[in-house]
Amino acid sequence: MLLHVLELLMSHYRGRFAPTxxxxxxxxxxxxxxxxxxxxxHAGGQWLLRIxxxxxxxxxxxxxxxxxxxxxxxxxxxxxPVHYQHDRSDSYQQALSCLxxxxxxxxxxxxxxxxxxxPIYPGWCRDGAQAPHKSQAWRLRSDLGLRPVIWHDRLLGEQAFDPAELGDTILKRKDGLWAYQLAVVVDDADQGISDVVRGADLLDNTPWQRQLQKALGLPEPRYLHLPLIVGRDGKKLSKQNLAPALPCDDDQVRPLLYRALRALDQPVEKSQQQAPVAEQLAAAIERWDSTRLQPVTQRDC
Structure with a gap:
């Protein structure tokens, strides 16, 4: 009976990867x-892809x-199916109208x-746009929502932020395009995401997202912020910093997958670095242990 209950709970796990x-x-x-x-x-859950x-x-x-x-x-x-945010404007507008x-x-x-x-936007337009004849963005009143925002990160432990000290983030840009904070909250809720596992560079985005979840009456997923991978220069690996693109050739993929498992502090043997991808992943899924991760916000490539 207990095993059945545990399996049922694990089946409710829904994670996602959401690259730009x-x-x-x-x-x-x-x-x-x-x-x-x-x-x-490892949790027996689903893993979704959102672009x-x-x-x-x-x-x-x-x-x-x-x-x-x-x-x-x-x-x-x-x-x-892959979810694309460019199809989701109506949902974002409904959320903005509610706010x-x-x-x-x-x-x-x-x-x-x-x-x-x-250091942050001073809130000059909170009581009315300073220049109503100009194009306008839409900002979140970070001083009126949930404060402070406190949550438990599965790796970094208890986190506490006052969103007002981070500023009034933009939810819709002047050019009419939607901003990340609102879109990610709406999409995570609509897709039933239970667990968000992402890089530590997004840790300080979480307070705004928790504010939005609270205001909109949306579920609050669990969070695990992984150590950010940085280059020898100490800068985050990114497209802007011209980080090399991942290959698709199997001979190059195998050792890179091994390196990534090592970067996640998982138990992998050196002999596995040339093992087939399916073999490496099967072993990694079985052995996955998030508690092996070192509670740091960044590490060298």
Missing amino acids: PSGPLHFGSLVAALGSFLDAR EDIDPPRCPPGASDTILRQLEAFGLTWDG GKLGLVYPCSCSRREWREH
Whole structure:
């Protein structure tokens, strides 16, 4: 009976990987995707793929297809259809309208240049747009929502932030494009995501997201923020920093998968670095233990 209950609980696990198709995946992306994948598969849960393409100017043609091929080359297969954020504008607008009725958002005409001497946006438009004739973004009233935001990160332990000290984040840009914070909250809820496993660079985004979840009456997933992979220069591996793209050739994929497992502090033997992808993943899924991760926010590549 107890075993049945445990299996039922595990079946409710839904994880996801949600890359922005601004370019191909790199080693840092692989570590994040792999950690999320293993956590879901070890729990007997689902692992979904969402392409966060709400910023078309940053998303070159073909980038999404490249990401799909890279994930498949590393054996990171997902459940169900791929979700694309460019199809989700109506859902985001409904959420923004709800926040408007609650008095938690406001139109802002300020430009970054105008408040560049301030560490965060000073909230000049909270009581009305300073320049109503200009184009306007929509910002979250971080001072009115849940404060402080406290949650338990599965790796880093208890986290506590006052979102007002982080500023009023943008939910919809002046050009009409949706911003990350609102889109990710709406999509995680609509997809029934129970566990978010992602890089530690997104740790300080979580307070705004918890504020939005609370305001919109949405479920709050569990969070696990993985150590961020940095290069020899100490900078985050990223597309902007020209991190090398992941290969799709099997001879190169195998040792990279082994390296990624090592970066996640998982028990892998050196003899496995040339083992077939399916063999490496099967062993990694069985042995996955998130408590083996070292509670740090970054580590060398």
